[in-house]
Amino acid sequence: MEYSSYTLPLAVSIVLSGQYEDDLDNCEDVVYTGQGGNNLLGNKRQIRDQVMERGNLGLKNCMEQCVPVRVVRGHQSASSYVGKVYTYDGLYKVVNYWAEKGVSGFTVYKYRLKRLEGQPLLTTNQVQYARGRIPNSISEMRGLVCEDITGGPRGYSHPGDQFGFTYCKFIQVAKGVELPRNATGCDCKDTCRDPKSCACVRLNGSDFPYVHRDGGRLVEPKAVVFECGPNCGCGPGCVNRTSQRGLKYRLEVFRTPKKGWAVRSWDYIPSGAPVCEYIGLLMKTDEIDTVSENNYIFDIDCLQTMKGLDGRERRLRDVSIPTYVDNGDDHNSDSVPEYCIDAGSTGNVARFINHSCQPNLFVQCVLSSHHDIKLARVVLFAADNIPPLKELTYDYGYALDSVMGPDGKIRQMACHCGAADCRKRLF
Numbered sequence: 001m002e003y004s005s006y007t008l009p010l011a012v013s014i015v016l017s018g019q020y021e022d023d024l025d026n027c028e029d030v031v032y033t034g035q036g037g038n039n040l041l042g043n044k045r046q047i048r049d050q051v052m053e054r055g056n057l058g059l060k061n062c063m064e065q066c067v068p069v070r071v072v073r074g075h076q077s078a079s080s081y082v083g084k085v086y087t088y089d090g091l092y093k094v095v096n097y098w099a100e101k102g103v104s105g106f107t108v109y110k111y112r113l114k115r116l117e118g119q120p121l122l123t124t125n126q127v128q129y130a131r132g133r134i135p136n137s138i139s140e141m142r143g144l145v146c147e148d149i150t151g152g153p154r155g156y157s158h159p160g161d162q163f164g165f166t167y168c169k170f171i172q173v174a175k176g177v178e179l180p181r182n183a184t185g186c187d188c189k190d191t192c193r194d195p196k197s198c199a200c201v202r203l204n205g206s207d208f209p210y211v212h213r214d215g216g217r218l219v220e221p222k223a224v225v226f227e228c229g230p231n232c233g234c235g236p237g238c239v240n241r242t243s244q245r246g247l248k249y250r251l252e253v254f255r256t257p258k259k260g261w262a263v264r265s266w267d268y269i270p271s272g273a274p275v276c277e278y279i280g281l282l283m284k285t286d287e288i289d290t291v292s293e294n295n296y297i298f299d300i301d302c303l304q305t306m307k308g309l310d311g312r313e314r315r316l317r318d319v320s321i322p323t324y325v326d327n328g329d330d331h332n333s334d335s336v337p338e339y340c341i342d343a344g345s346t347g348n349v350a351r352f353i354n355h356s357c358q359p360n361l362f363v364q365c366v367l368s369s370h371h372d373i374k375l376a377r378v379v380l381f382a383a384d385n386i387p388p389l390k391e392l393t394y395d396y397g398y399a400l401d402s403v404m405g406p407d408g409k410i411r412q413m414a415c416h417c418g419a420a421d422c423r424k425r426l427f
């Protein structure tokens with residue numbers, strides 16, 4: 001190509017590898033974040049405003065002079081010594097660009113790129129959802145079992161024999177379990193703005209656990225997130241109530257060949273967004289019926305996770321759990337979670353989410369109405385930017401050989417998550 005008649009610099013290629021928190025990769029359509037101001041060697045967050053120079057100027061010049069850009073994608077790969085492999089995914093046209101405040105509040109340049117037609121189809125794992133198509137209407141779906149398992153706004157339904165449970169949007173509390181008194185809360189008005197003066201936000205450390213972007217995104221996984229609750233002065237739109245707003249994405253329960261039912265989203269889910277809460281019957285762990293098999297029990301093990309017990313990955317504990325928060329020390333509950341959520345006979349869509357050894361969701365304990373960590377809410381958040389139609393999964397976190405059958409013998413279950421570094425067993 002002869003460049004002498006062009007205004008330089010021009011961008012020749014870009015790499016999409018999840019390094020920039022503001023990137024949006026929708027396969028044929030990409031919103032690419034310009035370069036600069038990113039803590040690439042640290043937590044990958046923006047720490048400064050970007051400037052229209054170097055690569056940023058190059059992409060702007062490409063747009064203005066209709067010069068296509070090569071797109072290379074980085075894919076996670078356990079078998080590569082750098083943990084990633086890179087694929088050349090073809091030529092893209094820069095359609096437009098703009099400056100905006102990014103997730104971390106700094107100015108970033110955004111470039112919308114569209115893949116040029118007439119190139120081979122993209123086939124790598126990261127973009128494979130492009131082979132499936134989101135139906136335009138429910139009536140297009142072959143083999144449809146049930147249009148809406150949630151029962152609509154009533155939030156209570158019996159989806160029938162195919163599923164054999166009652167759909168429910170809110171936690172049910174078993175007989176004999178008493179929820180603690182509601183916490184005092186903050187005295188902010190309308191919405192919490194100042195992390196220093198909001199009593200709830202202060203429990204999370206020095207800043208809000210969420211950023212406002214996309215209706216609220218969790219900045220990082222925490223030992224526990226303290227949200228605003230019923231006694232707070234702020235309203236339902238407060239960012240510190242991000243996980244309380246119910247389902248935001250169109251989730252589909254679909255059938256898999258080896259894992260039974262599974263869940264995927266028709267919408268793109270950005271990293272850090274809340275996907276759903278694990279809903280079911282809140283009960284004492286020692287009251288679980290151990291005779292019949294139940295694959296839908298979720299142990300509320302925030303305390304055990306905070307302490308890194310039983311091989312759980314210890315969470316960053318940048319909050320000191322206030323002394324008035326019951327952290328279970330006086331209950332000798334160190335090894336076994338005292339409470340669990342049983343979604344066997346009543347629950348929500350979370351009960352259909354399968355395990356993966358390389359998941360795209362993570363479990364986050366959230367305290368909103370009360371502050372008893374043994375009874376924390378269990379919320380699933382996006383661990384990554386999740387393209388539409390990709391199966392949603394989280395790590396069930398079982399230690400191998402930790403599950404006993406009713407006969408007292410160790411039970412084993414093969415894992416079919418398909419991850420390159422699959423542990424081959426769920427438990």
Ligand SMILES: C[S@@+](CC[C@H](N)C(=O)[O-])C[C@H]1O[C@@H](n2cnc3c(N)ncnc32)[C@H](O)[C@@H]1O
Binds near residue numbers: 258260261262414415
């Ligand atoms: C909470 S349920 C998930 C929804 C379930 N697939 C269904 O059809 O209702 C957990 C059960 O799903 C299956 N499952 C989940 N993840 C799996 C995986 N990676 N490999 C094999 N089976 C899995 C196991 O039977 C497990 O006990």
